Amino acid sequence: MRLIMFCLVASLAASTARAEILFHDRAFADAVVDYNLISGYNDPTSALGRNDWTADMVGVNQWGSEIGTSLGNGGYLTMEFVDNEVGGSGDSDKDLWVFEIGGIPEELQIEISIDGSSWLDVGVADRASATVDYGVGVDIDQYFTVGNGYDTSTRFRYVRVSDTGNNSYNMFNKAGADIDAVAAIYPLSNQTTSVPEPATLLLLLFGLALLPRRRCR
Numbered sequence: 001m002r003l004i005m006f007c008l009v010a011s012l013a014a015s016t017a018r019a020e021i022l023f024h025d026r027a028f029a030d031a032v033v034d035y036n037l038i039s040g041y042n043d044p045t046s047a048l049g050r051n052d053w054t055a056d057m058v059g060v061n062q063w064g065s066e067i068g069t070s071l072g073n074g075g076y077l078t079m080e081f082v083d084n085e086v087g088g089s090g091d092s093d094k095d096l097w098v099f100e101i102g103g104i105p106e107e108l109q110i111e112i113s114i115d116g117s118s119w120l121d122v123g124v125a126d127r128a129s130a131t132v133d134y135g136v137g138v139d140i141d142q143y144f145t146v147g148n149g150y151d152t153s154t155r156f157r158y159v160r161v162s163d164t165g166n167n168s169y170n171m172f173n174k175a176g177a178d179i180d181a182v183a184a185i186y187p188l189s190n191q192t193t194s195v196p197e198p199a200t201l202l203l204l205l206f207g208l209a210l211l212p213r214r215r216c217r
Helices: 002-016 200-214
Strands: 020-025 031-036 078-079 096-100 107-113 119-126 135-137 158-163 178-185 193-194
Touching: 031 119, 096 107, 096 119, 119 135
Parallel strands: none
Antiparallel strands: 020 193, 031 078, 078 158, 096 135, 096 178, 107 119, 107 158
16 A cells, blocks of 8 residues: 555656756856847846746845846847857757746747857747746757758857847836846756756655655565
C-alpha cells in the first residue's frame, strides 16, 4: 500500500512541476550598446544583470525603475554579452531568454548580431501569461540558413529587443514592452536547471519518505 501511495505521489509531482529556470551568473547581458527608450522608466542599465521582477510586483506592490526599463512605443534596447555569447544548440531548445515584465504580457521583436552592425531577426517573443515571471525563450536555430551563413558554430555578442507597436501604452512610465533582463542559454554549459514549485517539492519529499519504510518491511 505504501509503495502504491509513493507511486501516486511521484506521478502527481511529475505532472505538476513548473519548469522555472535558474541561470548562471555569466548568462546575462553585461553592457548597453545603444537604445531609444520612449518612456518614463528609461534607464537602460536596469535591464542588465540578473532578473529580479516577480509576478507579485503588481497592484500596491508595483515594480519600479530599478527593476527594469520600458521601451515605449517602437523603442529599442541593444545589449552586449562580454563574458558569454549566444549560440544555437542545434535543436528546438531555447537558446536565448528574455525577461519581459509587468502585469500585462507584451511582445518583443528580437534580433541578434555578431558585430553589432549586421542583424539576424529571430522573431517575436511573447510572454504567455502575466503569472509567468521567468520570461520567454527563443530558439534561434530555426533562423539559420545556407543563404545567411549562420550555423551552430556562429556566436552572437549582441541582442536587440524592440517594442513591436502592438502593446499597451496607457502609462507613460511603463509604456510598451518592459525589459528585466536578457540571458544567453547556449553554449554556456550547466547554467540552467528546472526547479519544481514548493508544493511539488513537498510531495516529492513525502513520497521519498515512504520508500525506505517499504524496503524495511
